[in-house]
Amino acid sequence: MRRIGAPGFALLLVLAAVLSFPGCKKKQPPVPAGEGESIRLNTVADIENYKEILRKDPNNLQALIGIGNLYFDTMQDLLAIQNYRKALVIDPTNANVRTDMAICYRRSGNPVQAVEELKKAISTTPGHAQSRYNLGVILIQDMHDPEGGIKAWEGLLENVPDYPYRDNLKAEIARMRSEQGSGKQVYK
Numbered sequence: 001m002r003r004i005g006a007p008g009f010a011l012l013l014v015l016a017a018v019l020s021f022p023g024c025k026k027k028q029p030p031v032p033a034g035e036g037e038s039i040r041l042n043t044v045a046d047i048e049n050y051k052e053i054l055r056k057d058p059n060n061l062q063a064l065i066g067i068g069n070l071y072f073d074t075m076q077d078l079l080a081i082q083n084y085r086k087a088l089v090i091d092p093t094n095a096n097v098r099t100d101m102a103i104c105y106r107r108s109g110n111p112v113q114a115v116e117e118l119k120k121a122i123s124t125t126p127g128h129a130q131s132r133y134n135l136g137v138i139l140i141q142d143m144h145d146p147e148g149g150i151k152a153w154e155g156l157l158e159n160v161p162d163y164p165y166r167d168n169l170k171a172e173i174a175r176m177r178s179e180q181g182s183g184k185q186v187y188k
Contacts, residue, residue: 046070061090065097077104095125099134111142122155129163132156140176150176 050067053060064087071080084101088094102117115138121131132155140149150173156163157170 043070043074059090061087064090068097069100072100072104075107077108080104093124095121095128095131099128099131102134106138106142111138114138115143126159129156129160132159146176146180
């Protein structure tokens with residue numbers, strides 16, 4: 001093993017301090033959820049903790065959702081679905097869990113099931129913006145149903161009047177409607 005002298009060690013300390021200073025880091029826009037997110041170092045330990053809780057109490061709703069969320073975040077969609085299903089047996093109206101499970105279905109290649117789950121979430125919680133938005137995206141991108149996607153987004157605008165991206169969504173709907181008959185790609 002090569003030894004670093006005192007001057008080399010001092011240089012390493014200075015570099016570490018400079019590189020860890022927040023002002024030196026390049027500002028990056030946030031990465032979309034599920035794409036390139038870093039995994040927390042304690043995720044494995046957190047999963048093991050939830051498994052231990054569930055061994056003792058298999059119907060612990062918070063543990064089922066928590067482990068499902070960790071599997072979701074680490075793109076282990078089938079394991080997330082398994083735990084989300086169990087959570088939904090206990091709380092079938094939980095729109096957040098049902099929406100996350102739908103995203104797992106989509107990512108694992110089953111957009112039809114994703115659409116079904118999102119429609120269930122919307123039926124129990126009509127004002128759940130994320131379910132309505134995701135339904136539109138999946139209908140447009142995966143099911144190649146731009147009219148159905150637009151209707152889902154119009155339902156979002158109708159049922160969630162304070163939707164923060166309202167103006168952007170209205171503009172996207174207008175753009176898509178104008179391009180539907182032109183043969184251009186409807187969704188970018």
